[in-house]
Amino acid sequence: MKTEATHLPELFGSYVFNEETMKERLSSASFKAWKQCITDGTPLELTTANEIAESMKQWAIEKGATHYTHWFQPMTGVTAEKHDSFIDPVGGGKIMMDFSGKELVRGEPDASSFPSGGLRATFEARGYTAWDPTAFAFVKDNSLYIPTIFLSYSGEALDKKTPLLRSMDAVSKQSIRILRLFGDTETKRVTAQCGPEQEYFLVDKALYKQREDLIMTGRTLFGNKPPKGQELEDHYFGAIKPRVAAYMEDLDNELWKLGVLSKTKHNEVAPAQHEMAPVYSDANTASDSNQIAMDIMKKVADRHNFVCLLHEKPFAGVNGSGKHDNWSIGTDTGKNLLKPGSTPSQNAQFLLFLAAFVKGVDEYQDTLRCTVASAGNDHRLGAQEAPPAIISIFLGDELEAVVESIIEGKPYKDGGKKKIQIGIDVLPSIPQDNTDRNRTSPMAFTGNKFEFRMLGSSQSISGPNIALNTIMAEELKQFADKLEKSKNFNDDLQKLIKKTFTDHRRIIFNGNGYDASWVTEAKKRGLSNLISTADALPHYNDKKAVDLYVGNGVYTKGEVEARALIHAETYNAKIAIEANTMLDMIRRQILPAVSSYAADLCDRMATLKAAGCVTAYETDTSKEVAVLTDALMKQCQKLAKDMDKVPADPWKALSYYHKTIIADMDAARKSADALELLVDEQYWPFPVYSDLLFSE
Secondary structure (H helix, E strand, C coil), X not given: CCCCHHHHHHHCCCCEECHHHHHHHCCHHHHHHHHHHHHXXXXXXXXXXXXHHHHHHHHHHHCCCXXXXXXXXXXXXXXXXXXXXXXXXXXXXXXXXCXXXXXXXEECCECCCCCCCCCCCCCCCEEEEEECCCCCEXXXXXXXXXXXXXXXXXXXXXXXXXXXXXXXXXXXXXXXXXXXXCCCXXXXXXXXXXXXXXXXXXXXXXXXXXXXXXXXXXXXXXXXXCCCCCCCCCCCCCCCCHHHHHHHHHHHHHHHHCCCCEEEEEECCCCCEEEEEECCEXXXXXXXXXXXXXXXXXXXXXXXXXXXXXXXXXCCCCCCCECXXXXXXXXXXXXXXXXXXXXXXXXXXXXXXXXXXXXXHHHCHHHHHHHCCCCCHHHCCXXXXXXXXXXXXXXXXXXXXXXXXXXXXXXXXXXXXXXXXXXXXXXXXXXXXXXXXXXXXXXXXXXXXXXXXXXXXXXXXXXXXXXXXXXXXXXXXXXXXXXXXXXXHHHHHHHHHHHHXXXXXXXXXXXXXXXXXXXXXXXXXXXXXXXXXXXXXXXXXXXXXHHHHHHCCCCCHHHHHHHHHHHHHHHHHHHHHHHHHHHHHHHHHHHXXXXXXXXXXXXXXXXXXXXXCCCHHHHHHHHHHHHHHHHHHHHHHHHHHHHCCCCCCHHHHHHHHHHHHHHHXXXXXXXXXXXXXHCCCCCCCCCCHHHHHCCC
């Protein structure tokens, strides 16, 4: 679909029941009530909900909708939807199109088959969806999608949106306490904001269908690097191939219709890898938009005979995919609180918020690491494409120099020596674009936000942003508790900032995170190095983490424990699926193919010998194939036996899968990949990397 640039303002959000549409279609009283609901949390009267529902239904029908669905985000990390039609019988075999305020505000899906982490027993099926009035409804695939939260019958959060909204309230509340201390009486709300950069691979659909591992697991379990991969660095930001360009244009149009702020598109580092980056927005909208984007990416790819792979490491030997989460907080008056100011007072405020962030990341390293721990991300973190598993903060040379001068109480050089006094006129200005970019840093300051680079490409951004919001809320709460009692605000502010940076300077690291010396240095500093998901997830239930979430009203203790268990069970299930898929491919595809090749090779060797020809190639190759085939068969048998011994306890299974099953899979893959290099292409049972990565 070709879209003229002049039509983009009309196209954007045309399938969204947004504020402009609501203002046009609602009475002024109902529109005002909805706005008050958004800004003040005022509950909607049923009459207002009914009017909104009727207007929403009429608008959706005009857009082709026949059904509506309460669209929610269960703890699977993907979205869920149950579609009901608008039809209602009126007698005489006739129907009317009906949709009430009650149906808009609340739904009742079956909650028994979603992961609950023990919050609900299987027989306790009832769950409720409740409309999130801060998120706009939209029409997609002939249904009206209503963004909702998802709760159990007894009120526990069974989704990712509910705690995200709670965390946004928590950081807003504590930020406002700090702003009041600096004389800001205008700000009513502070909003957590983010912009997730989405990386993905495109492979040809016909080739994809020949790879059982891609179908079942989203990644290749076998395969050697192609002769040419990303070594020449010619794909990154390179010219976009016509077929991919057509896909990207179609993708943009579909996202723009749904109000998703798709801004940037380009080729990424690996062959067949690409990126879509949105415009920065509030964390709730960003989370919804990213879930929409991942869904639309896959559907549009299918139309173009592609398959969109969102796995963190679809191909060994070339870069995997992440989802860089650019996080900040801003006021409803338009101020970014992580943006250096132009006056001493503004910079003092900036430094206090910066200090809170530094302290929080240092104190809750393990908590943040848990939010990005997954089976897919284990293949990516620490490689030459993603940050290491060690959490640290990159501030850039100039801002780090400011921090060091505060800690040391020494002059800071910036057009002349000036000693930093927080809140006093001699404080130097801090350039707003004061950092370089550090691709090896897990948490990099980029001028007015922090780029959390550890997120995996397939995961929901809710979990990491819930953690960032809650951590920031906790640190600001501690600061506000101290400063609100101060008798000399400027002196106590300066002491607090200095002490905070001094106590937590170990988390600041501007160097190369890939360098082996950083592991040693980080250990000396006392920083965590939770290399795998199996190392990280047990820290989900650390008392410090539980107290953090419970104390800020984001999770109950049970909700934290449930999420920890769900993460562990998800990891175990994914490794089990990969192991069983590997066994199936070895037994049903690789070994029969290799056996057929070996038999033909031996027949050829016998024919050549009978003719008196030299058979060195056939002899040596057949021996290598025989040795590797025998090894692969034994490795397959060991993997199968070890799979029968997986502990029933999910936490014991977590460690067992990581230490035993993954080691078995690595050994089997090594033999299979060696066979791939020996066996004639016509015998190999599925497409190899060269076919998949260069199929565009």
